[in-house]
Amino acid sequence: MSSTTKHYFSQDFEQSRETFRGHLEKIKKKWPDAELTSTSIGKEQDNTIDMIYSQATGKNENVIFMSSGEHGIEGYAGAASIHVFVDEFLDKIDPENNGICLIHALNPWGMRNFRRVTENNVDLNRNYVYNRSELLEDVNKKYENEEELFVPSHTIKDLKKEKAKLYTDLSKALAREGYSGVKQAKGMGQFEFEKGVYYGGKNVEENTLFLKRVQQDLLGNFQRVIHMDWHTALGPSNEVAMVLPGTDSRDTEEVKDKYGMKNIVRSSTDTIKGDSNNHFYLVKEDYPETYLFSALFEFGTFGEGKKAELRELMTIVFENQLYWEGAEKEEDRQYIMDEFMAMFYPQEEEWQEDVIKEARYAIESLLKGEKVL
Numbered sequence: 001m002s003s004t005t006k007h008y009f010s011q012d013f014e015q016s017r018e019t020f021r022g023h024l025e026k027i028k029k030k031w032p033d034a035e036l037t038s039t040s041i042g043k044e045q046d047n048t049i050d051m052i053y054s055q056a057t058g059k060n061e062n063v064i065f066m067s068s069g070e071h072g073i074e075g076y077a078g079a080a081s082i083h084v085f086v087d088e089f090l091d092k093i094d095p096e097n098n099g100i101c102l103i104h105a106l107n108p109w110g111m112r113n114f115r116r117v118t119e120n121n122v123d124l125n126r127n128y129v130y131n132r133s134e135l136l137e138d139v140n141k142k143y144e145n146e147e148e149l150f151v152p153s154h155t156i157k158d159l160k161k162e163k164a165k166l167y168t169d170l171s172k173a174l175a176r177e178g179y180s181g182v183k184q185a186k187g188m189g190q191f192e193f194e195k196g197v198y199y200g201g202k203n204v205e206e207n208t209l210f211l212k213r214v215q216q217d218l219l220g221n222f223q224r225v226i227h228m229d230w231h232t233a234l235g236p237s238n239e240v241a242m243v244l245p246g247t248d249s250r251d252t253e254e255v256k257d258k259y260g261m262k263n264i265v266r267s268s269t270d271t272i273k274g275d276s277n278n279h280f281y282l283v284k285e286d287y288p289e290t291y292l293f294s295a296l297f298e299f300g301t302f303g304e305g306k307k308a309e310l311r312e313l314m315t316i317v318f319e320n321q322l323y324w325e326g327a328e329k330e331e332d333r334q335y336i337m338d339e340f341m342a343m344f345y346p347q348e349e350e351w352q353e354d355v356i357k358e359a360r361y362a363i364e365s366l367l368k369g370e371k372v373l
């Protein structure tokens with residue numbers, strides 16, 4: 001590990017949280033009223049969401065809001081990005097008219113255990129359903145049809161055979177539903193199978209309630225809210241991509257020009273149910289005077305294209321099966337865990353160095369585009 005990557009990337013949740021808590025001292029020099037709060041989430045007391053927050057020292061014009069770890073394991077790169085912000089951008093921001101809100105590990109259990117989901121197997125980015133009664137009528141039929149693909153049923157005995165079977169099942173599903181049908185099955189998530197992948201949960205998770213409160217508070221307290229939510233896996237390998245919510249009606253080229261961002265991906269409410277980003281914009285409707293910009297920023301790993309998507313799907317399905325049903329062979333378990341890390345928290349120095357560079361580029365693009373810098 002180089003000294004750069006060692007400075008920014010942690011080996012475990014506790015180390016990452018310790019580094020994050022250490023940012024308070026530096027932040028207090030500019031925002032003397034800044035506070036660190038640690039909120040326990042779920043069954044274990046020590047799984048905390050940590051937040052450093054301060055209003056502007058003068059007028060609450062902008063708030064720079066960064067969140068990490070909505071998908072547990074993805075929080076390591078997210079925490080590194082927030083660290084880049086603290087190291088390199090803090091000095092350039094005027095505390096007089098800018099507030100600050102930084103969140104470490106929205107899904108602390110997942111980050112500690114190197115999983116994407118919560119301890120209830122919930123994908124938090126499918127848990128922000130605005131109107132739960134709608135869900136009853138609007139189940140994900142494509143997912144139901146392909147239940148055997150997504151819901152684990154047995155211990156992994158021989159990964160080679162399991163892989164061959166998954167390929168076959170997947171090909172059959174593709175023949176039945178088409179490529180877009182299978183994409184829809186995973187993109188929309190599901191609210192029925194608690195051990196299945198892309199599970200949105202039967203209830204609102206504590207983590208979700210936490211973030212919803214923060215969303216309300218920031219929209220109520222500031223004129224402008226600028227939000228960067230850090231994730232990994234999507235988009236071109238070793239590059240950052242900005243994921244715009246489906247509700248953003250601007251033209252993609254216009255957004256590219258405004259921020260000077262190379263990679264812009266659009267999400268849509270038709271394909272993703274219950275994501276936190278769209279929820280933020282729905283809450284914003286209660287605050288018509290407040291300006292909101294909120295987007296996910298993804299650091300790509302496997303890359304784009306059908307081959308990469310297939311590898312992603314297999315990785316997610318096997319990791320979930322391993323978690324619930326286990327594997328008989330140690331080498332199979334190791335292979336699955338290695339693939340999962342490669343998808344969400346690569347250990348290669350090159351990738352980690354690229355995350356630092358790309359985070360710096362994304363933060364600068366956004367803060368300049370929003371006239372904070």
Ligand SMILES: [Zn+2]
Pocket residue numbers: 070071074231232
């Ligand atoms: Zn994510």
